[in-house]
Amino acid sequence: MKVKVAVIGAGGFANMMHFPSLKEIEDVELCAVCDLIYERARNTAEKFQIEKVYTDYKKMIEETAPDAVYIIVAPHHLFDVAFFCLSQGLNVFMEKPPGITIHQAKRFAQLAEQKGTITMVGFQRRYAPVMVEAKRRIDERGGMVHCQANFFKHHIGLPPYYEGAVDLLTCDVIHSLDTLRWMAGEPKKVKSIVKNNFADYPNMFLALIEFDSGATGILSTNWTSGKRIYSVEMHGKGIIAFADPEKEAVFFKDNSEEPEILKTQEAAGSDELFKYAGFYFENKHFIECLKEKKQPATNLLDAYKTMEFVELIYASTF
Ligand SMILES: NC(=O)c1ccc[n+]([C@@H]2O[C@H](COP(=O)([O-])OP(=O)(O)OC[C@H]3O[C@@H](n4cnc5c(N)ncnc54)[C@H](O)[C@@H]3O)[C@@H](O)[C@H]2O)c1
The missing domain is CATH 3.30.360.10 (Dihydrodipicolinate Reductase; domain 2)
Incomplete structure (x- = not known):
């Protein structure tokens, strides 16, 4: 069975490393992409053949009900988005750093544990x-x-x-x-x-x-x-x-x-580069962990x- 993945953030880094990685993993269905800037989300969707495009991540989650969400936004834009997704009990992949302070990281870790979600931070x-x-x-x-x-x-x-x-x-x-x-x-x-x-x-x-x-x-x-x-x-x-x-x-x-x-x-x-630098393999690890219902390293x-x-x-x- 395929793992349904929705991505929040279609910036340079996600386009260079995460979208190509996810596209190559057979078990993944890239179901939707969201960016505050519509053109970015649309261009990414065209490039990686993703059906649904959004500018509102809450709407995307509600309408697509993904198995996991990738949040690839700037570190100081991460907290509210990740807090919402974890609160919903969603499985989350986020880029490093996991928050701009240790307090934010602690809150994420506590919430993930309470909700029993599978999470991963991008230390490729x-x-x-x-x-x-x-x-x-x-x-x-x-x-x-x-x-x-x-x-x-x-x-x-x-x-x-x-x-x-x-x-x-x-x-x-x-x-x-x-x-x-x-x-x-x-x-x-x-x-x-x-x-x-x-x-x-x-x-x-x-x-x-x-x-x-x-x-x-x-x-x-x-x-x-x-x-x-x-x-x-x-x-x-x-x-x-x-x-x-x-x-x-x-x-x-x-x-x-x-x-x-x-x-x-x-x-x-x-x-x-996205393969030998480790991004493909970290993404594969996340998807395998989702399938096996275990926590990534x-x-x-x-x-x-x-x-x-x-x-x-x-x-x-x-
Ligand atoms: N692992 C690594 O080696 C590595 C290297 C570079 C960057 N990164 C990380 O990748 C992340 C993204 O970096 P980037 O340079 O691509 O950033 P970026 O600002 O270019 O892209 C982020 C995108 O997210 C969108 N966005 C922000 N808030 C949003 C929201 N609420 N809803 C929808 N879209 C939203 C922005 O419009 C933007 O297009 C950062 O956390 C950074 O630390 C990791």
């Missing part, structure tokens, strides 16, 4: 094929000893995200915190540095972390570096993996000089823990 790096394979190889040798998450962008001279409606750490650096949790467990002790580089808002976040698993971790992120780079290091027993989910994973093991290189396109079996309760990690970084500066 956990689902990117080279990342999955790198972690599998570390786990095979007894698990993570140490890990590092790097995230750099070139954001010099630009205003903060959404004119400052949400801080950079919560909005974007959160990907690295989520990946660290995925690699090593829950953070136990943190020492961090938060700095403004060439800007009047925080745009560099560094931290040394000890996890409850006993593993250690490093966060190294800066929005005034010369290029967008997202990468991780995973250290296990006699093995190290350097992975960029959009490029490749490079493995060294047992003192060998020869690296083993796994290209991301090869791991994903596709040259499409990055459900709202889990994402709330990543929001707690955000708070911990701010609270642990020295």
